[in-house]
Amino acid sequence: MLWETFLLAQRTIRRNVLRSSLTILGIVIGVAAVITMVTLGSGATAKVTSDIASLGTNTLHVRPGQGMRGPGGARTSADAFTVEDAEAIRNNVAGLVAVAPTASASSQAIHGSANWSTAITGTTNAFFQVKDWALARGRLFSEGETKAGKSVCLLGQTVRKELFGEASPLGQTIRLGKISFKVIGTLQEKGQSGFGTDQDDLVVIPLRTLQRRINGNTDVQSMLVAVGDGVATTAVQGHIEDLMRERRKIRSDQDDDFHVRDMKEIIDTLTGTTTVLTALLSAVAGVSLLVGGIGIMNIMLVSVTERTREIGTRLAIGALEREVLMQFLVESVVLSTFGGMIGIALGLCAAGLGSYFIGVPFVFKPGIVAASFLFSAMVGMVFGYVPARKAARLNPIEALRYE
Amino acid sequence: MTSGFTPPLIEFHKVAKVYGQGTAAMRALDGVDLSVRAGEFVAMMGPSGSGKSTCLNILGCLDTPSEGSYHFEDVPVERLSRDQRALLRRHFIGFIFQGFNLLNRTSALENVELPLIYRKVPARVRHEKALEALTAVGLANWAHHAPGELSGGQQQRVAIARALVGQPRVLLADEPTGNLDSVRSREIAAMLREFNRQKGITIVMVTHEPEMAAYADRQIHFQDGTITMDKQNGETP
Numbered sequence: 001m002l003w004e005t006f007l008l009a010q011r012t013i014r015r016n017v018l019r020s021s022l023t024i025l026g027i028v029i030g031v032a033a034v035i036t037m038v039t040l041g042s043g044a045t046a047k048v049t050s051d052i053a054s055l056g057t058n059t060l061h062v063r064p065g066q067g068m069r070g071p072g073g074a075r076t077s078a079d080a081f082t083v084e085d086a087e088a089i090r091n092n093v094a095g096l097v098a099v100a101p102t103a104s105a106s107s108q109a110i111h112g113s114a115n116w117s118t119a120i121t122g123t124t125n126a127f128f129q130v131k132d133w134a135l136a137r138g139r140l141f142s143e144g145e146t147k148a149g150k151s152v153c154l155l156g157q158t159v160r161k162e163l164f165g166e167a168s169p170l171g172q173t174i175r176l177g178k179i180s181f182k183v184i185g186t187l188q189e190k191g192q193s194g195f196g197t198d199q200d201d202l203v204v205i206p207l208r209t210l211q212r213r214i215n216g217n218t219d220v221q222s223m224l225v226a227v228g229d230g231v232a233t234t235a236v237q238g239h240i241e242d243l244m245r246e247r248r249k250i251r252s253d254q255d256d257d258f259h260v261r262d263m264k265e266i267i268d269t270l271t272g273t274t275t276v277l278t279a280l281l282s283a284v285a286g287v288s289l290l291v292g293g294i295g296i297m298n299i300m301l302v303s304v305t306e307r308t309r310e311i312g313t314r315l316a317i318g319a320l321e322r323e324v325l326m327q328f329l330v331e332s333v334v335l336s337t338f339g340g341m342i343g344i345a346l347g348l349c350a351a352g353l354g355s356y357f358i359g360v361p362f363v364f365k366p367g368i369v370a371a372s373f374l375f376s377a378m379v380g381m382v383f384g385y386v387p388a389r390k391a392a393r394l395n396p397i398e399a400l401r402y403e
Numbered sequence: 404m405t406s407g408f409t410p411p412l413i414e415f416h417k418v419a420k421v422y423g424q425g426t427a428a429m430r431a432l433d434g435v436d437l438s439v440r441a442g443e444f445v446a447m448m449g450p451s452g453s454g455k456s457t458c459l460n461i462l463g464c465l466d467t468p469s470e471g472s473y474h475f476e477d478v479p480v481e482r483l484s485r486d487q488r489a490l491l492r493r494h495f496i497g498f499i500f501q502g503f504n505l506l507n508r509t510s511a512l513e514n515v516e517l518p519l520i521y522r523k524v525p526a527r528v529r530h531e532k533a534l535e536a537l538t539a540v541g542l543a544n545w546a547h548h549a550p551g552e553l554s555g556g557q558q559q560r561v562a563i564a565r566a567l568v569g570q571p572r573v574l575l576a577d578e579p580t581g582n583l584d585s586v587r588s589r590e591i592a593a594m595l596r597e598f599n600r601q602k603g604i605t606i607v608m609v610t611h612e613p614e615m616a617a618y619a620d621r622q623i624h625f626q627d628g629t630i631t632m633d634k635q636n637g638e639t640p
Contacts, residue, residue: 004520015508313504316465317518317565318493320486396465400500 002330005323009331013338023299024339026292027379031340031372033285035347036354038368041278043351043360045271051192052267058097059130060225060237062089062244065257078257080219083207085247089223093239095231100126101220103210109159109203110175116162119202120176122210128187130226138170138185141206149208153181156200157189174203179213181205233262292339293379300332300387311391312399325392332384333377340376344369411438411474412572412605413462418471419628420457431457433628434471441572444599444606446616449625455609456577458625462607463496463575464488476572493521497566497574501581503558505550511537511561512546518569536564540594556587563594567604574598576608580615592618 013020064078086101102123109116121127125140138154145152153174160169169183181203190199211218227236237260244258304311311324348364355362415437422429432454439445447455460466461473464480467488473480475491483491492498497518505514515533524532537546540560542553550558559579566574576595580588596618598604608619616622617636624632 309502309504310506313500313506314517314521315489316463316492316498316504318489318491318496318521320489322486323521397460400465400504 009334026295027339028343030289030292031343032347036350037281039351042363045274047360058227061261062223097226098126098129100224103221111163114163122207130224136186151181154204156202158200293383297383304391308402315396321392328388333380336380337377412441413439414474418468421469444619446619453625454628455625495572497571499562499576501578515565536568540564573605
């Protein structure tokens with residue numbers, strides 16, 4: 001009987017193709033929107049995650065506290081670290097692969113007539129290990145260059161392009177501010193970071209060179225710590241915090257004047273943001289599903305009124321109330337699930353195109369497809385119920401005479 | 404049949420139908436006693452508002468009496484639920500209407516199959532029986548035409564096929580010729596009498612045309628909710 005009802009429903013729907021299409025349009029748009037949003041959102045999350053992973057996932061970032069309130073409400077900055085702090089971490093904390101003390105400055109990089117404003121990072125070779133960053137050409141700093149603070153540099157790809165174009169920079173000299181540096185190598189391209197900054201726009205020089213010749217102090221502004229695979233970063237983080245409190249002579253009743261941040265936290269924060277955004281957009285799209293449901297209810301009510309005589313005839317012939325109810329309910333569920341299927345197809349196409357154009361991976365989520373399908377069926381059932389009940393409760397005598 | 408006595412198929416005992424309440428109450432039927440035996444062909448006549456249609460609706464279990472009792476083959480209809488009455492109609496009662504009430508954009512064959520669908524008859528048997536019923540009303544060649552492509556007389560014949568396809572105990576006809584010209588009306592009336600004579604189908608027909616009533620064996624006249632005359636055709640009242 002259910003099969004008969006299904007056949008009847010799809011025959012009734014096909015009898016008025018235009019109206020049926022308009023009826024399901026709301027559902028189609030709603031489902032398509034939800035599918036598109038969720039698929040693109042998942043793509044964005046995947047992209048952010050992989051971008052941040054390129055920064056090095058097992059990395060801890062140790063920075064002095066900033067914006068702390070000093071006496072009288074003045075904003076003060078906590079003391080910087082020193083090279084000795086980095087060495088202490090390297091020697092005292094277990095499970096580490098490398099510790100890179102870094103300091104930075106910004107400057108004009110000049111070669112011949114080419115002039116480019118860029119960031120300068122002063123660090124040791126450990127920096128490339130922590131960042132998992134390989135050389136494109138040339139060599140790393142020698143031990144002597146690091147210790148003595150020689151004027152040598154490695155170029156990021158953006159700086160290389162801006163200063164040298166197609167020419168080879170190796171062995172050439174560039175000026176950073178007033179100081180000349182010899183180019184000993186170039187770094188491989190990293191592309192944009194998850195935060196949208198160009199990671200290749202930098203010049204790397206020995207830490208000591210930067211401290212002495214550019215910044216004129218012995219500050220280490222941050223330390224990058226690479227944790228070994230399979231080592232719990234939270235434990236390492238705790239050890240570093242304890243060690244730094246000790247070295248910076250922080251009393252037990254005082255707060256830390258530095259942070260140790262896990263890159264994983266940053267990933268979680270960022271993916272959390274995209275997830276919330278996706279959920280919000282999907283909720284908005286979900287509202288159009290609701291509106292689509294109301295559209296179905298509206299048309300089904302009209303259809304029941306139009307077919308009053310048919311219903312009367314069926315009741316006279318001996319249809320039970322529940323059979324008439326079923327007939328109209330199945331009709332609206334068939335309509336809405338059909339709309340759902342078209343919406344899913346459309347949504348996946350739109351998401352495919354969208355992910356191509358905004359440059360995020362296409363992430364197919366079977367869960368959301370199944371959920372959309374079920375939800376559209378449910379919309380048909382919920383919004384078809386009122387019209388179907390109206391049909392089933394008609395008085396056969398009045399229905400038979402209805403003009 | 405041993406003694407020539409047939410037990411009544413339909414039996415009304417002081418049946419009344421009241422619409423509204425209190426002083427505004429309208430007694431559409433007012434204490435009607437009536438019995439119809441299997442195999443009879445009855446015409447119910449009377450002016451509009453006389454109660455004949457109300458009587459037919461109650462006969463057809465579409466409506467329930469406000470007072471009195473109605474037995475259909477000894478089943479007390481006034482005690483049945485809406486669904487039970489629907490099942491009674493499904494299995495024992497066939498209807499034809501003034502407006503034919505065929506489903507649009509559905510072939511004649513499918514229209515005739517409708518009662519069998521509700522009886523859960525398998526599709527193949529359904530087709531055969533429906534075709535048989537259409538053949539009986541002379542429309543075998545029109546089986547796949549939609550009602551809109553048929554003349555009024557043909558549509559009413561499809562409706563008759565639909566009413567009879569399930570071999571009901573009684574065929575109830577509500578002004579079956581009301582929308583037809585006199586030639587088609589006579590055709591339909593003759594066809595009903597033919598089915599009554601040949602197959603012994605019990606027919607109760609509401610009409611206001613004496614010419615149509617003449618095809619029946621028995622005429623019942625209504626006036627103001629009561630029966631004013633009940634006679635066999637050929638008798639003088």
